[in-house]
Amino acid sequence: MTNNQAVLSWLEEMKKLCNPDNVVWIDGSEEQKKQLEDESVAEGELIRLNQEKLPGCFLHRTAENDVARVENRTFICTSKKEDAGPTNNWEDPKVMYAKLNALYKDSMVGRTMYVIPYMMGPYGSPFSKIGIELTDSRYVVLNMMIMTRVGKKVMEELGDSPDFVHCLHAKKDIDEENRYIVQFPEDNTIMSVNSGYGGNVLLGKKCFALRIASYMGWKEGWMAEHMLILGLENPQGEVKYIAAAFPSACGKTNLAMLIPPESLKGYKVWTVGDDIAWLRIGPDGRLWAINPEAGFFGVAPGTSSKTNPNALKTTLKNTIFTNVALDTSDNTVWWEGLDKPTPAHAIDWKGNEWTPDMGTKAAHPNSRFTAPASQCPCISSEFEAAGGVPISAIVFGGRRAKTAPLVYESFDWQHGVFVGATMASETTAAAAGAVGVVRRDPMAMIPFCGYNMANYFAHWLEMGKKIPNPPKIFHVNWFRLDDEGHFMWPGFGDNLRVLNWIIDRCEGKADAKKTAIGYLPNASDINVDGLDIDKATLEDLLSVDKAVWKEDVANQKEFFSQFGDDLPDGIKEELAALEARLSE
Ligand code: TSX
Ligand code: MN
Numbered sequence: 001m002t003n004n005q006a007v008l009s010w011l012e013e014m015k016k017l018c019n020p021d022n023v024v025w026i027d028g029s030e031e032q033k034k035q036l037e038d039e040s041v042a043e044g045e046l047i048r049l050n051q052e053k054l055p056g057c058f059l060h061r062t063a064e065n066d067v068a069r070v071e072n073r074t075f076i077c078t079s080k081k082e083d084a085g086p087t088n089n090w091e092d093p094k095v096m097y098a099k100l101n102a103l104y105k106d107s108m109v110g111r112t113m114y115v116i117p118y119m120m121g122p123y124g125s126p127f128s129k130i131g132i133e134l135t136d137s138r139y140v141v142l143n144m145m146i147m148t149r150v151g152k153k154v155m156e157e158l159g160d161s162p163d164f165v166h167c168l169h170a171k172k173d174i175d176e177e178n179r180y181i182v183q184f185p186e187d188n189t190i191m192s193v194n195s196g197y198g199g200n201v202l203l204g205k206k207c208f209a210l211r212i213a214s215y216m217g218w219k220e221g222w223m224a225e226h227m228l229i230l231g232l233e234n235p236q237g238e239v240k241y242i243a244a245a246f247p248s249a250c251g252k253t254n255l256a257m258l259i260p261p262e263s264l265k266g267y268k269v270w271t272v273g274d275d276i277a278w279l280r281i282g283p284d285g286r287l288w289a290i291n292p293e294a295g296f297f298g299v300a301p302g303t304s305s306k307t308n309p310n311a312l313k314t315t316l317k318n319t320i321f322t323n324v325a326l327d328t329s330d331n332t333v334w335w336e337g338l339d340k341p342t343p344a345h346a347i348d349w350k351g352n353e354w355t356p357d358m359g360t361k362a363a364h365p366n367s368r369f370t371a372p373a374s375q376c377p378c379i380s381s382e383f384e385a386a387g388g389v390p391i392s393a394i395v396f397g398g399r400r401a402k403t404a405p406l407v408y409e410s411f412d413w414q415h416g417v418f419v420g421a422t423m424a425s426e427t428t429a430a431a432a433g434a435v436g437v438v439r440r441d442p443m444a445m446i447p448f449c450g451y452n453m454a455n456y457f458a459h460w461l462e463m464g465k466k467i468p469n470p471p472k473i474f475h476v477n478w479f480r481l482d483d484e485g486h487f488m489w490p491g492f493g494d495n496l497r498v499l500n501w502i503i504d505r506c507e508g509k510a511d512a513k514k515t516a517i518g519y520l521p522n523a524s525d526i527n528v529d530g531l532d533i534d535k536a537t538l539e540d541l542l543s544v545d546k547a548v549w550k551e552d553v554a555n556q557k558e559f560f561s562q563f564g565d566d567l568p569d570g571i572k573e574e575l576a577a578l579e580a581r582l583s584e
Contacts, residue, residue: 001025001027001117001152001155002155002158003160004155004158004159004160004161004162005160006160006161006162006164007132007155007158007164010132010166011023011115011134014113014134014168015113017101017104017105018104018105018106018107018108018113018134018136018168018170019105019106019107019108019109020108020109020111020112020113020136021108021109021110021111021112022112022113023112023113023114023115024112024113024114024115025114025115025117026114026115026116026117026141026144026145026150026151027151027152028145028149028150028151028152028153028154029151033142033145036138036141036142037058037142039138040058040138040139040142041058043138045060045138045139046058046059046060046138046139046142046320047059047060047326049321049331049332049333050330050331050332053330053332054316054317054319054332054333055317055318056317056318056319057315057316057317057318057319057320057321057333058142058319058320058321059320059321059322059324059326059333060139060320060321060322060323061322061323061349061350061351062196062197062322062323063174063196064350065174065176066174066176066179066195066196066197066200067197067323067364067366068197068199068366069181069197069199069200069206069447070176070179070181070195070200071447072089073089073176073179073180073181074088074089074181074182074183074447075088075089075090075091075096075180075181075182075183076088076089076090076183076185076211076450076451077090077091077092077093077096077182077183077184078090078093078184078185078186078451079092079093079186082452082566083451083452083455084451084452085449085451085452085453085454085455085563085566086452086453086562086563087446087449087453087562088449088450088451088452091182093184093186093187096180096182096184097184099180100180100182100191100193103170103172103178103180103193103194104168104170104172104191104193107136107170107172107193108136108170111136112136113134113135113136114134114135114136114137114138114140114141115132115133115134116132116133116134116135116140116141116144116150117130117131117132117150117151117152117154117155117158117164118130118131118132118133118144118148118149118150118154118204119131119148119149119150119153119154119157120148120204120208120209120213120278120292120293121278121290121292122149122290122384122385122386123149123153123157123384123386124157124386125290125385125386125387125388126280126386126387127278127280127290127292127386127388128157128290128292129165129208129213129216129292130154130157130158130163130164130165131148131164131165131166131167131190131203131204131208132164132165132166132167133167133168133169133203133204134167134168134169135168135169135170135201136169136170136171137169137171137196137201139196139320140169140196140201140202142320143198143202143297143320143370144202144204146294146295146318146319146320146370146371146372147202147204147205147293147294147295147297147370148204148293148294148295149294163188164188165188165189165190165203165208165212166187166188166189166190167189167190167191167192167203167204167207167208168189168190168191168192169191169192169193169201169203170192170193170194171194171195171196171201172193172194173194174194174195174196175194176194178193178194179193179194179195179200180192180193180194181195181200181207183207183211183212183450185211185212185215185216185450185451188212190203190207190208190211190212192207197322198297198322198368198370199297202297204292204293205275205276205293205297206447206448209224209276209278209292209293210224210225210226210276210445210448210449210450211448211449211450212450213278213292213450214445214448214449214450214451214456215450215451217278217459218451218455218456218459221281221463221466222278222279222280222281223277223278223279223280223459223460223463224276224277224278224279225243225245225276225277225278225279225443225445226245226275226276226443226444226445226448227243227244227245227273227275227276227277227289227394227444228243228244228246228252228253228255228256228271228272228273228274228275228277229241229242229243229256229271229272229273229277229289229291229389229391230242230244230255230256230258230269230270230271230272230380231269231270231271231272231380231382231389232267232268232269232270232496232499232500232503233267233268233269233270234266234267234500234503235265235266235267239270240392240393240503240506240507241272241289241389241390241391241392242391242392242393242394242395242499242502242503243277243279243289243391243393243394243395243471244394244395244396244397244476245394245395245396245397245420245423245443245444245445246396246397246398246444247397247398247399247423247424247425247439247441247444248425248444249399249425249428250397250398250399250425250478250479251307251478251491251492252274252275253274253275253296253298253299253303253308253311254307254308254311254492255495256269256271256272256273256274257269257271257274257308257310257311257376257378258492258493258495258496258499259309259310259378259493260493260496261493261494261496261530261531262530263529263530263531264496264497264500264527264529264530267496267500268378269378269496270378270379270380270381270382271310271373271376271378271379271380271383272289272290272291272380272382272383272389273290273291273293273373274291274296274298275291275293275296275297276291276292276293277289277290277291278290278291278292278388279388279391280388281463281466281467281468282387282388282390284390284469285467285468285469286390286391286467286468286469286470286471287390287391287467287470287471288387288388288389288390288391289388289389289391290385290388290389291373291383293373294372294373294374295370295371295372295373296311296314296369296370296371296373296376297368297369297370298311298368298369298371299366299367299368300321300324300333300335300338300363300367300368300369301335301336301337301361301363301365301367302336302337303335303337303338303369304337304338304339305339306339306492307337307492310376310377310378311369311371311376313375313376313377314369314371314372314373314375314376314377315369315371316375317375318371318372318375319369319370319371319372320369320370321333321367321368321369321370322367322368322369322370323349323363323364323366323367323368324349324362324363324364324367324368324369325343325346325347325348325349325354325362325363326346326347327343327346328343328345328346328347329343329344329345334346334362334363335362335363335367336361336362336363336365342356343356343362344356346362348360348361348362348363349361349362349363349364349367391471392471392472392503392506393471393472393473393474393502393503393505393506394416394420394471394472394473394474395473395474395475395476395502396419396420396423396443396444396473396474396475396476397423397475397476397477397478398423398424398425398426398441398475398477398479399425399426399428399477399478399479400424400425400426400477400479400480401426401436401479401480401481402480402481402545402548403477403545403548403549403552404475404476404477404480405477405480405517405520405541405542405543405544406476406477406478406480406489406498406526406541406542407474407475407476407477407498407501407502407520407521407542408474408475408515408517408518408519408520409472409473409474409502409505409512409518409519409520410472410473410474410475410518410519411518411519413461413464413467413470413473414461414464414570414573414574415473415518415574415577416464416472416473416474417457417460417461417464417473417570417571417574418570418571418574418575418578419473419475419518420442420443420460420473421442421443421457421460421560421571422440422442422552422556422559423440423441423442423443423444423475424438424439424440424441424552424555425438425439425441426438426439427439438552438555440555440556440559442456442457443456443460452563452566453563454563454566454567454568455566457567457568457570457571458568458570461568461570461571471506472502472505472506474502474505475518476495476498478491478495479491480540480541482537482540488537488540488541489541490531490533494531497526497527497528497531498526500527501521501525501526501527505519510525511524511525512525515544516544516546516549516578516581516582516584517544517549517578517581520542520544521542522542523535523538523539523542526538526542546582549578549582550579550582550583553575553578553579553582556575557575560575
């Protein structure tokens with residue numbers, strides 16, 4: 001498929017290492033996809049679902065010990081340890097290459113090595129970057145065909161350039177003890193071994209589009225962020241774009257596909273992306289963003305016609321489900337939280353017989369759908385735009401019971417970076433470990449930053465100086481609890497009321513009050529037409545408890561202390577300024 005010498009010589013080297021029986025280039029054709037699907041079904045890697053109800057859909061089950069990303073086995077291997085920073089695992093590249101090469105040695109004997117040329121970002125876009133993933137998993141190939149742009153056209157765009165990310169994946173023995181997800185940012189290389197789970201093996205996603213790309217952005221003056229991108233259309237037909245970062249379990253995909261409440265007729269949300277944004281300064285001095293992905297790799301449990309009808313509709317065809325339950329009555333899928341009657345009998349995610357009385361979960365809590373973005377009913381007309389979309393507002397969020405109000409606006413860019421750097425979520429019963437523990441996750445990038453996070457904060461601060469017309473930065477919290485432990489804000493579609501205030505602030509059309517933590521809306525600044533919420537509750541949602549915030553500042557300081565002298569002055573200044581304002 002190519003005469004590219006850089007590609008061919010690397011491929012030869014990897015063939016020698018892994019020793020596959022065959023090598024198959026993925027061309028992106030429909031025929032080759034069909035063939036891979038048929039082979040996967042024959043080998044038991046995929047189950048073909050009801051083709052009347054779910055055409056082109058399949059179910060895959062991973063090994064029981066291989067159901068999520070493995071942060072403790074994820075490494076950033078830079079020549080200097082300081083360049084990985086205190087929040088990443090680090091190993092000397094030489095040591096790591098030696099360890100990995102021993103694991104890959106002859107790992108593909110008797111197997112086929114697939115060569116997947118893929119593009120992150122639209123064809124012909126100055127934002128876009130190319131990767132080539134070598135894998136011995138058909139499941140990886142079929143998922144990459146949904147999540148990225150794959151095949152001949154990518155090799156054409158690469159031409160004879162050596163500028164591509166080298167990605168090697170071998171399933172090996174799915175041995176947890178020898179599982180490694182390793183980024184070498186200085187070599188544009190990613191190596192993954194002993195896993196078959198999405199986030200560990202679809203190397204274009206977290207490994208490239210966040211870890212490697214964040215490092216590239218640092219070196220090249222752009223940003224790779226863990227953000228959804230949505231377009232908000234008002235009744236006049238004007239669309240403004242928002243990029244938003246949230247830690248896991250805050251409903252990012254749901255927000256990206258939000259359906260406005262009945263009472264806000266005329267508004268519409270368009271999805272550009274649900275997970276990753278690449279941002280660059282545009283010729284007009286604004287910040288522009290693309291979604292480098294082509295599909296959604298969404299969490300299935302909790303996805304329903306109440307929480308996210310657009311996601312459900314996206315998954316009705318050409319979708320790969322991973323670790324959900326199989327409803328044997330009609331050969332379709334089911335998961336906890338799906339508003340379709342619980343099946344009387346199913347096969348659970350482990351492949352065992354399941355009935356509701358067993359008290360176990362039918363679908364794994366981290367079970368997934370892989371679905372083409374183009375099938376989303378609310379996909380943005382700008383989804384493929386080579387120049388991206390102009391970002392009016394950056395929104396950070398978290399799951400906080402008491403601390404953060406429903407929404408606030410930062411004073412300026414530097415303060416906004418501080419707001420992102422102090423992002424946190426409180427653990428719920430759904431996650432492992434204690435409930436209510438504060439986990440700090442700056443910009444939701446803790447697991448995904450490919451370099452020292454102190455340098456990442458500095459990069460954010462630098463970008464602010466370079467963007468002539470920067471977006472305003474906000475913080476939201478859909479999860480504030482009252483004293484009885486009930487959610488105070490209805491969330492979901494009603495979050496549009498908050499997004500509208502955010503956009504109005506960007507346009508200079510909405511009022512706010514100045515507080516110790518930033519600008520907050522007055523209760524009267526939020527449109528509550530058609531919403532059953534009393535004024536006292538709304539005022540409570542928009543209040544700042546200084547005592548609670550002082551405790552949070554203590555926790556912020558402790559978190560930042562791990563960066564030592566590397567913590568940028570801009571962050572130190574904002575921390576001191578917040579502390580001073582809280583004591584006024
Ligand atoms: O995704 C959520 N969003 C964003 C939606 C655009 N969730 C789901 C949890 C994360 C996966 C939310 N859960 C949101 C939210 O805004 N808010 C809540 C909390 C909540 C849950 C239930 C109700 C209200 C708030 N009300 C009833 O169940 C009736
Ligand atoms: Mn994510």
